[in-house]
Amino acid sequence: MTNVKSLMSSFLTIDDALSLDGETTKALQLTHLNRLRTLDGHAKYFTRAQGCTFIDENGDKHLDMIGAVGVVTVGNNNEFVWSCLQKCFDSRQFMMGAISYHNVAAALAHNLSLLSPQGKLTKVGTATGGAEAIEGMIKMVKLATRTKPEKTHLLATLNAFHGKTSGAVSLGGKDKWRAYQQPTLANIDHIEYGSVTALENALSTGKYKAFVVEPIQGEGGIIVPPEGYLKAARALCDRYDTLLVVDEIQCGAARTGKFWCCEHDDIVPDCIVFAKGLSGGLVPFGGYLCSEALYEAAYGSLETCYHHTATYQENTLSAAAALGSLQFILEHDLCGMAQRKGEWMMQRLREVQQRYPEVIKEVRGKGLMIGVEFGKIPADQQAQFGEYYSAMIAGSMVENYRVQVNFTINNLAVFRFLPPLTISDEELAYGMKAFEESVAQVVNAVASATVNA
Ligand SMILES: Cc1ncc(COP(=O)(O)O)c(C=O)c1O
Known part of the structure; x- marks a missing residue:
């Protein structure tokens, strides 16, 4: 048996953990957690976060x-959401599992359900994150359509991202993430997004249980579909007896x-x-909202009601954080x-685009879900600067201006802005100044390297 006394001499308590210095933290993380991901050149060690500030x-x-x-x-560490969690801690709530009701x-x-579109989605399933919520949805759709033998497939879109379970x-809809995961789930087809x-060509075969779609593709590069796409999808799904599922994991909760x-x-x-x-x-949280008819078709029988359960389902802390966030x-x-802020930002970004049309191909999005698609760096400069302008510009914003932005993982030409919706006008203005100056600096650096080559 392990000698507990000797193990405890190196064991780190919560007080030790909270006061670890940067070097030790990095060393432990690189040893025990994902080494290469952390070695990304711009990884920082943030010790506190408040509002829009790290x-x-x-x-x-x-x-x-x-x-x-x-x-x-x-906003980061939102005080009101913390206060909701604190109330649960203080009242020593029962937190767990299937053996109790959960207030x-x-x-x-x-x-x-009050907040659902037209108040019509009244059933809720919970999960610990986006991908697990997607798994729950897939299982519900399969269970709900089990009495329709002609419904054999699921339909999704190319370039879509729904998580990594x-x-x-x-x-x-990206081969890159499926490549080493064979066999993937069978009977899933992908069609062009926005078409x-x-x-209609796919649904008219009559074989689809559900069409799953992001209202705006997030990881795919902040792709906004043509006006009326979802309306048409609703009508077609009704016509061909197919469920319409929207993945709002990135674009939901007021973001757009x-x-x-x-x-x-x-x-x-x-x-x-x-x-x-x-x-x-x-707190980790995810889930789905659905119609009573769909939920009951899946789980409204003794045979199927326990077909999807999880240890942390309906967890009190997750629910408290979500309840507080909704109220806020x-x-x-x-x-x-x-x-309002999204419109202002989009206008500023488009002004910069007009000045550098060869560098910024497109600015797109809705609300504060905004993507900027960059062009390619001239071929003879790519060895030095990388394939797209995006990496250099993001690097400059992070390093020179201390502004955190991120790529979309299905499309490295695009980086995106998804700031807290509480961002102030001054903060937003600073972020846009950092963007504008970073674009100018990178364009100049590439141009002078080209002249000196
Ligand atoms: C649209 C969409 N669906 C699903 C997911 C997966 O969520 P999670 O990372 O919580 O598993 C993401 C994550 O970025 C997403 O953007």
Whole structure:
């Protein structure tokens, strides 16, 4: 048996952990966690976060323009969300599992159904993150359609991203993530994103259980589909008896100026999958909202009601963080903030684009979900500067201006802005100044390298 006394002499307590210095933290992380990911040239050690500000180990401040990739809608370490969690700690709530009713989860489900499009999605399933929520949705769709033998397949879109668990990767539309995961789930087809014709051609075969689609493709490069795409999808899914599922894990929770992005098209899907923006980034959370008919078709029998369970389902802390985030989003009109600030930002970015049309190919998005697509660096300079301008410009923003931005993982030509929706006008203005000056500096550096070559 391990000698506990000797083990405890090197064991780190929570007090040790919270006061680890930067060097030890990095050494432990590189030894025991994902080494290469952390070695990314711009990885920093942030020790505190508040609102839109990170503070690094040297006490320097950084502006958060990526919001933990769209998670921190309500700002980092939102005090109100913390206070909701604290109330659960203080009252020593029962936190776990299937053997009890859960007051906070029940209240959250009630609130989510009030907030659902037209109040029509009244059933909720919970998970610990986006990909697990997608898995739950896939299982529900399969169970709900088990009585329809002609429905054999799922339909998704090319370039889509739905997460990296096995089912979610299978549903995603990028070979890169499926490549070493064979066999992926069978019977999933992918069609061109945004094409109503492709959708009708596929659905008219009559074989699809569900069409799963992001209202705006996030990781694919902030791709906004043509106006009316979701409306057409709703009509076609109705015509061909196919469920319509929208993945709002990145674009939901007020990010695009409406609480749910699909509300821009004024539709009611059969199911909305959510995660990221719903728990303030403090506690893992995800899930789905769906119609009573869909839920009951899947789980409304004794035979199937336990076909999808998980240890942390309906967890009180997750539900409390989500409940607090929802209340904060509504009381502070974060939908309106996302819309107004997004419009201002988009205008600024397009002004820069007009000045550098050969460098910035497109600025696109909705609300505070904005992508900038960059052109390629001239071929003879790529060995020195990389393939796209995006990497150099992001690097300059991070290093020279201490502004955090991030790439979209399915499209390295695009980097995106997903700031907390609480970002102030001054912070936004600073972020745009950093962007503008970084573009100018990188363009000059590439041009002078070309002249000197
Ligand atoms: C649209 C979409 N779906 C699913 C996921 C997966 O979520 P998670 O990383 O929480 O598993 C993501 C994550 O970026 C996403 O953007």
